[in-house]
Amino acid sequence: MSLAAPRSGLPAAVWRRSSRRPRQRRRLLADVVVWALGLVLLVWSLLPTYNMLLIALDEEGDTEYAGIIWPAEPTLDAFRVVLTGDYWYLQHFWLKFANSLFIALATMLITLAIGSLTAFALGRMGLARGWLLGNFPVLTYAVPASFLVIPFYRIMRIYGLSDSLWAVIAADVTFTTPYAILILHQYAKLIPRELDEAAQTDGATPWQIYRHLYLPLMAPALAAVGMFALLLAWNEYIYQYILLTSERKMTVAVAIAQFFDADEAPWNYMMATAIVYALPPVVIFFALRRWMLAGLTLGGVRR
């Protein structure tokens, strides 16, 4: 496309006629390349998902998976076993599901509360050293979350939170708030300060401004941040794995990975659990895609 024929010196009509065929051929070639790329991307994106379905639909999960690329007799039996908790690794499946859900929802609410209050204080109340606090979140990126698991494990025992869902929630909130503050702070800059000043003139306290002015105007950003926190907490694995030890506190993610501990585990049950576990975030993601993308474009990113 960049190799346009030199125009100078030739009359336009001559130039056009002489270059039509190569240009058509180039266009065809470009189309073929685009289609090929699309096909590669399609296979690339779907192959692991297909693999999950393939194993989950296979009826003989307790024997070695036998190198097939299409299930001979697909059956939904594995899903029935998962949903009824009919296997000893899957006991209390719904309790584990509820644990995952509780962690995700609590993380979302606490992240939103702390994030919006901090962003409000940073952006609206004119703190003397506000910029310093604003930089802290970025600094937390310097030590990745997984590096802190071991100290966290010790500290949760000191705090008396070992084997408690709240330990996981505290850890998740720690890693979602920097992102929340960055995004909310950026977004808040779009709200004109004159509104605050007008409210102040009318005698509103900072709390009233926060409650009646700031929060409603921030709704789109809050929605995006809330979704991110929810998904992060639902999908997070390492903290749940380390901090939760007893059967009844376990989450779905831990339950899935637990299958690896057994030699003769029924892999179709594992994959069926994995699919059930993956459904809520996928549904949320596609239902609220517009909001999520809005959050993404608002500055600073944290997955």
Next chain:
Amino acid sequence: MPYAAVFAAFVVFPVGYGLWMARDPALYGELVAEPRYARTAINTLLYVGFGVNVMMFSALLLSGFFLRRQWWVRVLLAIFLLCWALPAVPAFISFHWMLIGEQGLVDSLLRELFGLQGPIWFNNSWLALGSNTIAYIWKWLPFWTLVFIAGRLAIPQEICEAAAIDGAVGVRLFLHVVFPLLANIYVVCTLLATLWTVGDYTTVLLVSMGAPARTSDVLATLGMHYAFDAAQPELGVAAVMSAVPVLVPLALILMRRLHLGEVQL
């Protein structure tokens, strides 16, 4: 100041506690003497170096592809985003089973379609490391592609039109107009991705599981192995903390870049 309290309780204290646990210089001597440590450090370097750069560059190119207006490209984008929407644990377990050897889907497909005998992926540490890298890229490529799509959409259409009038189309438009405008975002995102990838744990844990014989470990998994399998938590913390001196300058550069306020992702 609720955030300040949370920050103190759950960031300053753990980091400080971690540093305190890993305070003994002798630990680092022990670490360096450990043959697995050097191997793991090199693995981490390769994993992060290849993973991040290949991922970011592909994301940049794909962001251009996904801006095409055909209907099927939009459908494809939705499917492509599925990789990101899928939680990490199921995705990486699926990768593990795809590559498990002759019975895995990848080798089965190679045999059925091309008559090739695929390798046993997790028997060779380089193949295992490569598998981890590919799985990681698979998971996070859509996210960065979206960021770059947003970045490209933020470029005013007039600039591209003006450039087109001046004869910059196709590759030249990309090289001389789009890329310089995206350069800052590209640098910031690469820094962020580097910080996150160094801390990545789930991929290696579930895809190769460190196989064969813990030669495809990265620092994060090695640290956990020391702490919880070998009951040497101090050594584990020392292993991961040895990466922090590299990460802090990266975070400082990132902070400066963000602080300049030039970045509107």
